[in-house]
Amino acid sequence: MTTTPVPTLAFHDGHTIPQLGFGLYRVAPDEAERIVSDALEVGYRHIDTAALYGNEVGVGRAIAASGIPRDELFITTKLWNSDQGTQSAFDAIDLSLEKLGLESVNLYLIHWPVPSRDLFVETWKALEQIQADGKSTSIGVSNFRLSDLDRVLAETDTVPVLNQIELHPLFTQLPLREYGAAHGILTESWGPLGHAQVNIFDEGPVAAAAAAHGVSPAQAIIRWHLQNGLVVIPKSNSRERMAQNFDVFGFELSDAEVSAISALNRDHRSGGHPDEVGA
Numbered sequence: 001m002t003t004t005p006v007p008t009l010a011f012h013d014g015h016t017i018p019q020l021g022f023g024l025y026r027v028a029p030d031e032a033e034r035i036v037s038d039a040l041e042v043g044y045r046h047i048d049t050a051a052l053y054g055n056e057v058g059v060g061r062a063i064a065a066s067g068i069p070r071d072e073l074f075i076t077t078k079l080w081n082s083d084q085g086t087q088s089a090f091d092a093i094d095l096s097l098e099k100l101g102l103e104s105v106n107l108y109l110i111h112w113p114v115p116s117r118d119l120f121v122e123t124w125k126a127l128e129q130i131q132a133d134g135k136s137t138s139i140g141v142s143n144f145r146l147s148d149l150d151r152v153l154a155e156t157d158t159v160p161v162l163n164q165i166e167l168h169p170l171f172t173q174l175p176l177r178e179y180g181a182a183h184g185i186l187t188e189s190w191g192p193l194g195h196a197q198v199n200i201f202d203e204g205p206v207a208a209a210a211a212a213h214g215v216s217p218a219q220a221i222i223r224w225h226l227q228n229g230l231v232v233i234p235k236s237n238s239r240e241r242m243a244q245n246f247d248v249f250g251f252e253l254s255d256a257e258v259s260a261i262s263a264l265n266r267d268h269r270s271g272g273h274p275d276e277v278g279a
Helices: 030-044 054-068 088-101 119-131 146-155 176-184 204-213 216-227 239-246 257-260
Strands: 008-010 017-018 046-048 074-079 105-108 136-142 162-166 187-190
Touching: 008 239, 030 046, 030 054, 030 239, 054 074, 054 088, 074 088, 088 105, 088 119, 105 119, 119 136, 119 146, 136 146, 146 176, 162 176, 176 187, 204 216, 204 257, 216 239, 216 257
Parallel strands: 046 074, 074 105, 105 136, 136 162, 162 187
Antiparallel strands: 008 017
């Protein structure tokens, strides 16, 4: 199978994001440098971390050791729930940048809305200033519900460029995706291959698509995300699987295959619920 360069999607602020990236959730701090170095050597140029993950230092070390020019990398990190609020957000981005060894990130996200604290609008205004100060090129949100997005759009001056949410064939999140499309907000999929509780790989349409194209079920699912116009950030600690997950540009699912995989939706949420995380 031949590979082609990773396509980019355009943000409404004029910048772009590589559509396929590498996620670092639950990557141990002492393993992060090795794992990110492997990912960069495989070809990933979009790395997604967060203050919560505790691995920003390792990510920074891998970036520094890679020799890859900074302008060829897309780095995302996220503001944790306990750092919501104006000054806390300013302090949090400075700490993340220090750990990463960077002057700025490409994308800074509010990790969860934490509606019970009702600080996310104030925090979003702080992110507007963080962007104005050049500490993040673009700003967005993660795990925001429709009601949260409505408030941000109504009460602030900046539309998030992206909403990163749990999204996979069993939880397709179509209402949030449609809202995003209507307001110029890209959707990024975390947990894109599902979770251990449910094996999406064994689902008939996924297995059939994989067999038809001579690829793994994971490759078929990643391709489903890409063809739905989603940004997708699979993760793996295995260099072999990293490479396999990156090798998804030499085939294309048919419309029927995409539709059959989409029809697996059961609104099955495997991760935390935005109403509850951080409450």
